[in-house]
Amino acid sequence: MSHLLELSGVHTHIGAYHILHGVDLQVPEGEVTMLLGRNGAGKSTTLRTIMGLWAASAGSVRLAGCPIGGPGGHLPTPDIAQRGVAYVPEGMGIFGELTVSENLLLAARSARREADLDPARLEWLFGLFPALHKFWRYPAGKLSGGQKQMLAVARALIEPRALLLVDEPSKGLAPAIVQNLIAAFAELKRQRATLLLVEQNFMMARALGDHVAVMDNGRVVHAGSMAALADDVALQQRLLGLSLGAHQ
Structure with missing residues (x-):
């Protein structure tokens, strides 16, 4: 092993x-x-x-x-x-004043703007967490606790x-x-x-x-x-x- x-x-x-x-x-x-x-x-x-x-x-x-x-x-x-290595802390660590899309963009080292995000990777994440697609332009601070946790995990996975x-x-x-x-x-x-x-x-x-x-x-x-x-x-x-x- x-x-x-x-x-x-x-x-x-x-x-x-x-x-x-x-x-x-x-x-x-x-x-x-x-x-x-x-x-x-x-x-x-x-x-x-x-x-x-x-x-x-x-x-x-x-x-x-x-x-x-x-x-x-x-x-x-x-x-x-x-x-x-990606880390999702217990407190999630999301940026409440930024949108869902901006939170994900910050975690994508290879992307400087939203258009640079890998569309196939995004579709895969939306398949795992459909709420993120629905609230793409919402401030992350307005999400429910469960949606914030999904965002925290998705942010760790925005790149392989x-x-x-x-x-x-x-x-x-x-x-x-x-x-x-x-x-x-x-x-x-x-x-x-x-x-x-x-x-x-x-x-x-x-x-x-x-x-x-x-x-x-x-x-x-x-x-x-x-x-x-x-x-x-x-x-x-x-x-x-x-x-x-x-x-x-």
């Missing part, structure tokens, strides 16, 4: 706080890896460390075998993005990416919107995209995940197949304190 992303012994400090305590994580190429764990386990910090927003104080982060993070190998976030990092995409969304997101991510999965998703919605995790890593207290305490975790109620209780079956 080829791993596109590998974290080995990664520690991250934020000021005086030691958040990650030796994270080991592998993300296979062309598959979906779910990063699960209780609140405060270090999941969001892991994504931000991969993206270079916070520097690893020890260990290494490697993308396609090349170091992008860790002492002596830390790349700035723009350089990591240039290597094809090697790796997509998404932090809690379903948080706070209505069940119908969550189903729309599951369908969109499932389409990416069919196209053999490489995704690392932090998620608290276990129905979504089970529907999408090929692999799972569970974090606790700044470490990965379990790694394996998502299907195996979904089938093992005792393991769910031990690692997460709840049963995936209760979230069907």
